[in-house]
Amino acid sequence: MKTLERQLHYQFTERSLLTRALTHSTYAYENPEVGLDNERLEFLGDAVLQLVISEALFRRRARFPEGDMTKMRALVVCEQTLADVAKSINLGEYLLLGKGELGTGGRQKPSNTANAMEAVFGAIYLDGGFHAVAEVVTLLLTPYLEMAIAGDLVYDYKSRLLELVQSTRGSSQMRFEIINEDGPVHERVFTAAVIVDEQTVAEGVGNSKKEAEQNAARDALKVLRCTREGCTLHDLL
Numbered sequence: 001m002k003t004l005e006r007q008l009h010y011q012f013t014e015r016s017l018l019t020r021a022l023t024h025s026t027y028a029y030e031n032p033e034v035g036l037d038n039e040r041l042e043f044l045g046d047a048v049l050q051l052v053i054s055e056a057l058f059r060r061r062a063r064f065p066e067g068d069m070t071k072m073r074a075l076v077v078c079e080q081t082l083a084d085v086a087k088s089i090n091l092g093e094y095l096l097l098g099k100g101e102l103g104t105g106g107r108q109k110p111s112n113t114a115n116a117m118e119a120v121f122g123a124i125y126l127d128g129g130f131h132a133v134a135e136v137v138t139l140l141l142t143p144y145l146e147m148a149i150a151g152d153l154v155y156d157y158k159s160r161l162l163e164l165v166q167s168t169r170g171s172s173q174m175r176f177e178i179i180n181e182d183g184p185v186h187e188r189v190f191t192a193a194v195i196v197d198e199q200t201v202a203e204g205v206g207n208s209k210k211e212a213e214q215n216a217a218r219d220a221l222k223v224l225r226c227t228r229e230g231c232t233l234h235d236l237l
Helices: 002-008 015-021 025-030 039-058 066-076 079-088 099-103 110-128 130-150 157-168 209-223
Strands: 174-182 189-196 199-206
Touching (some): 015 039, 039 066, 039 110, 039 130, 079 110, 079 130, 110 130, 157 174, 157 209, 174 209, 199 209
Antiparallel strands (some): 189 199
């Protein structure tokens, strides 16, 4: 717990709140003596997170329209962002999970880690108040907020890649192909390739076909040297 507190840059007065924030419903079900799981803290943390990010956007020198702020906030507080933040502090390693959830790779599931991240924010709010949780949220999420403001926080890489290929090489044919599968059934690892005009542009790995394709598309965007002003295909093509 002390290691996690250092990662959060916050020390709990009531550490039982942190323990509850890390308790998945499957663990609480299998161990009734622990009491509550983290779902109520997750509910609270989500609301606190929304408020902190909303205020951060509102106080920006640039006066963003309401619609733009809503879209930026949605990107910053979405499951993928929170899962990335959780991964950066190894939050999954601290989760209390039921045996079944552990057996299916529960420590790496984005839904588990993102929900736990929200629960941790809720626990910090109860333990130290709004100022304390605002400091932690700001520390962990400011890089993602900056990317959202710049238009660089993208998770649907496949759609972005398709748009860019169509706009720069309208006659080109692009497809995704799963080129490898490895590992046991409950920990399957897939490798996907982005193929443009029958040439492999990039490859990506993931625990599902969808994740592998998104990672491949993300790396393909780097190969294509995309910028916000436009995109040109690498000489590789």
